[in-house]
């Protein structure tokens with residue numbers, strides 16, 4: 001398997017999952033502006049969506065969209081328990097979290113990385129983020145991870161989007177359970193290994 005990534009971007013989430021699972025994999029950096037991979041390949045031809053993450057399977061098939069990739073990976077090693085079994089209500093709860101993180105958190109960070117974003121867009125996104133972080137803070141009051149006592153792929157994704165608050169100087173002090181989650185997950189050996197692999201440790 002090969003993971004196409006950009007350091008610290010949402011592609012860090014499947015890398016954390018790969019490290020948690022102990023699966024062998026390769027990775028290749030993508031220049032998102034030039035749409036070229038580190039080996040000089042045309043990334044837009046390889047992945048017409050043009051963004052990361054993308055996971056190239058050993059069959060050559062390409063899987064895109066972070067939430068789908070992390071579930072695919074978790075299902076390769078079900079004994080690790082990073083995703084509940086397919087068809088269970090718990091699996092749909094996991095998908096609910098992955099969708100929430102993708103649409104309510106991740107995409108509200110996007111204007112802060114977009115030089116063309118207007119101040120109005122940023123202000124609206126920031127207000128949305130604050131409401132959603134308050135919700136996550138409440139949810140994490142009673143448990144260490146989104147799904148309960150056990151770390152899941154949703155936690156890997158949440159960790160990555162929350163890590164952007166450091167770069168953007170968004171203070172997490174109003175949401176102490178969120179700040180504690182970020183610190184807790186950041187200490188996991190697999191997360192440390194993933195950060196190191198991307199030159200971020």
Ligand SMILES: N[C@@H](CCC(=O)N[C@@H](CS)C(=O)NCC(=O)O)C(=O)O
Nearest residue numbers: 009010032050051052053065066067
């Ligand atoms: N819906 C996609 C969004 C992926 C995404 O937003 N990727 C960003 C990095 S976090 C990216 O590659 N942006 C560059 C671009 O869109 O050209 C997913 O969940 O995988």
